[in-house]
Amino acid sequence: MIITVDGTSGAGKSAFANELANSLGIKHISLGFIFRAIAWCLINDNSENKLSVSYTNNYNSYPTIMFDGKNITREIQGNLAIEKIVSSVGAQKRYEEIAYSIIKKHLGSESAVIEGRNTHGFFPNAILNIILDAKRDERFNRNRRELERTNKIKDIEEFLYYNKKRDENDQKRSVGSLQVTEDMFYIDTTNTSLEENVKMVMDKIECIEKRERILASVIIPAYNRSNHLKECLHYLEKQNISSVKYEIIVVDDQSTDDTREVVATFPGVRYIQNNGKRGPGSARNKGVAIARGEVIIFLDSDILVQEDFILTHIDYHNKSSRTVVLGARRHLPEHIDYIPKNKIKMESREVLISKYSQDINYLMHPWSLCYTCIVSLPSFLAKSTTFNEDFKGWGMEDIEWGYRLHNNNVRWLFSNRSIGYHLYHDRNMNDKKFNQWKLNLEHFLQLHRGEDAKKFEMFSSVFDPNIKANYMEIYEEFNPREEYGEVKILNIQNDANDNFFNYIQKKFLLIKEEVELVILVVPSHHLNTILIYSQFLNNIIPFIVFTVNQWEENKETILESIKNKINIQW
Known part of the structure; x- marks a missing residue:
């Protein structure tokens, strides 16, 4: 049994993969550790042929990276020199092949949770491919807290800068890039605990392994x-x-x-x-x-x-x-x-x-x-x-x-x-039905005191048979649109790409420093993939999305509603 785990820096890949492996009683192998070890070899002019992976305590620990019998695990973690070059190491086909040969040699036919870039591509028979993500600020703060906790880095800001650049480079590179594909199970860890996420995946694995599953x-x-x-x-x-x-x-x-x-x-x-x-x-x-x-x-x-x-x-x-x-x-x-x-x-x-x-x-x-x-x-x-x-x-x-x-x-x-x-x-709404709805609305407002709940009361005028207010007009008042500075339109009608989502992802990365909002226009048959993995894109740049037909029909209304400086990029 192979399970792969990929994801952005700070999303919690290592902790999740290790806890999941412990729960399953199988190995946890970190591709990131191995790439860091290869980078360590390059910096120290050593041969990567002497690298290996080992475990202690029946796998109930993080994998240990060995070089010629020496444990170098601590040396490769939180190392600024390694952080500067590890993304470029992973982007080279030669080093990617070396890393996977180390994994396959060590693993043999055993089960494992394998964590790292493009692991799902190298293990096509995995029973589950997981991608972890979290909001940008949350990931950045997690990385900062971990560095402060370990107290290994003198210049934390410089390390975080290269950590962020590595994440961006990992998504742009052509070899072993961080990609979302349609066979992945997406988990946003921003507001969920490690225990919750591991239990959810354990339940999912149990269901996958059942012969008679009710889906x-x-x-x-x-x-x-x-x-x-x-x-x-x-x-x-x-x-x-x-x-x-x-x-x-x-x-x-x-x-x-x-x-x-x-x-x-x-x-x-x-x-x-x-x-x-x-x-x-x-x-x-x-x-x-x-x-x-x-x-x-x-x-x-x-x-x-x-x-x-x-x-x-x-x-x-x-x-x-x-x-x-x-x-x-x-x-x-x-x-x-x-x-x-x-x-x-x-x-x-x-x-x-x-x-x-x-x-x-x-x-x-x-x-x-x-x-x-x-x-x-x-x-x-x-x-x-x-x-x-x-x-x-x-x-x-x-x-x-x-x-x-x-x-x-x-x-x-x-x-x-x-x-x-x-x-x-x-x-049709009548007085009796409306009065019952009003009683239920009052109960809703008694249960929930937040301002967002209170605002829902404005829909009374829509349901009231004696008023029949316009739903669209009331919703505009209920849900005022946010104001943005620079807005760009990406009208992607050419869908000849093998991985359409990855193509959009790279477009977002190219313009992320220039804009506050993207208006994304896509062919209708690609819409559902965008919607399923929308949070991944939203963690790069906030965006709104329409099909080509919707855009052609409602373009003027959409642009008028945003009322910002529109920088059109077709």
Whole structure:
């Protein structure tokens, strides 16, 4: 078993790899240590052929780097002379091959966590390729604290300068560069502990090694919509993934129609009944409690989905660690109970983000878009962040749940690949429904006293049937746009590159000192990769992103909304 770990300086690669290896009872091999050892050999005019790796205490320690029987591990750490040249050493094919020959000679057929640049490229059969990252300021401060703790460097500022330059050079170089590829599992360590991250990966490895894995649990709360539920389940039967890889759980909130009988006509669908009519939040909690899937997908009973729906959500979560995926929704006209071939008008959230950014983490309050009609998240998040069951009737239980998730440092992804087609029913707001929503809003504001929560009250005028304020106008007030100095537009319509994301990454690195915000325009088929790994790019330069079509349709509105000096680079 091989697991590879790559990432930026200060993201915690070494500590994570070592703790993960200890937890698994296997070796931890650091490619960075070996490159530093090669640099040490060059500085001291020694032959790298005498380098080797050893361990003490049954691997429960960092690897020891030996030169001709001498332990040089401490000499190669925190060494300014080595820090100045180690990136250029790793950028040379000859030294990369030497480093990997040392690893493979030492490793043989044993299992290991291998940490360092391009490890996933040299070990294509790894069961998991992990990339660690953190926000720039956090990484810089971690490196500073570690240097101060060890007290090995006289000029800390000079060392940090070369450390930062090494990180940038590692991303630009052609050999062994720091790249994000689509087979990587991205973890942002900014606000999560070492223990949390190791446990999450241990759980993931356990799932990977299971022969009979349930990849996803689709949880459907149901109440007196048996005709809609029947169509919903009919489309879920057509998924392009083996039925043994996912489960469907219908939680009946004490329906008085034939919901139970409808579910019985779909073999394999799990049916459970709630203890009394307790609302959709309670029904979802009951479903999560018995769910066995690695990914939890909440789906309303009046939503129809395409055949790649479940696989799309699984794919998102195979590549990122703490992501909540919100699916787009299209409202079907009356008497249409199937997914039509013609285009259906976008809902308000899609229209909104097509003018703000497809990456909704750019928004100040992305939790405000959290509608649970179509949403997925890792099982560990769903089981640790359940719905508040005190909300009654319609509205706010999903927004409140999203608010808590947001404060639990999740990443958000709005997917127009995962479209749900909403079967027609009367959605008009009346006084009774609005008054219930107002009571739920008051409960939300009692639970959460932050200014961002208080601001949500301004949407009352949107839902009030006697006012019907414009949603877009209210959202502009709710989510004022930040001001930036220099802004550049990168309109990347040429996608002939082998690694499109890496191409964008290098573009960002070239202009990072010149601008405060990038407007990124990309072909639509590359959008999802950008969204999955958006935090990695955002740690280089803040950016907003649109597809080519969105940009052409909304360019004037977007530029007008930013109201800054626009330096256009095509």
